[in-house]
Amino acid sequence: NAGVTQTPKFQVLKTGQSMTLQCAQDMNHNSMYWYRQDPGMGLRLIYYSASEGTTDKGEVPNGYNVSRLNKREFSLRLESAAPSQTSVYFCASSEEGGSNQPQHFGDGTRLSIL
Amino acid sequence: GNSVTQMEGPVTLSEEAFLTINCTYTATGYPSLFWYVQYPGEGLQLLLKATKADDKGSNKGFEATYRKETTSFHLEKGSVQVSDSAVYFCALRRGGTALIFGKGTTLSVSS
DSSP states (O other): OOOEEEEOSEEEEOTTOOEEEEEEESSOOSEEEEEEEETTTEEEEEEEESSTTOOEEOSOOTTEEEEEOSSSBEEEEESSOOGGGOEEEEEEEEOSSSTTOOOEEOOOEEEEEO | OOEEEEOOSOEEEETTOOEEEOEEEEOSSOOEEEEEEEOTTSOEEEEEEEOSTTOEEEETTEEEEOBTTTTBOOEEESSOOGGGOEEEEEEEEOTTSOOEEOOOEEEEEEO
């Protein structure tokens, strides 16, 4: 079972470049999320999508955009990368049905901005 | 607002030692509580969960009990192994919202 698949796994960018991080899930989940993980900060929510066609800002949305392309795919775009966006990015998905549903995570994209 | 506080690490133990990682939370209402584990170079995996007061979640020898009176969800294991070395995250979820994570606790177990 693939679960949540993220591409690429690693990426190095120069300041000002743009790129899109891809995420796809095969569990038929309605909700999808993007987090960033920084040392000593835990995981912080960037954006989430409660269902196809909807997206909402999380705790740290500045500098990012998202697209819920269909039920399976949720992409994260950096329009003009900055060194402060160097981080590990995780995509997650979950069932609906209230707070007792866990989230399932991909293996992450390790992004360095020079 | 909702938040999670967990003990700072790193926690360094010898194999077969007893493990406790403290986690307390602040939340309105009745959140669900989770422990996730992250092995080096990997994503987060659900370790266990509890969805109401006095529930005990358990998996792979790890346990945690949802204590509403102390707003705590401490992770315990009776005898750790080298393979348990990882980063452990406590998290809560309230309603259909995203998870709120603690900052993570690094566990290092030596043989």
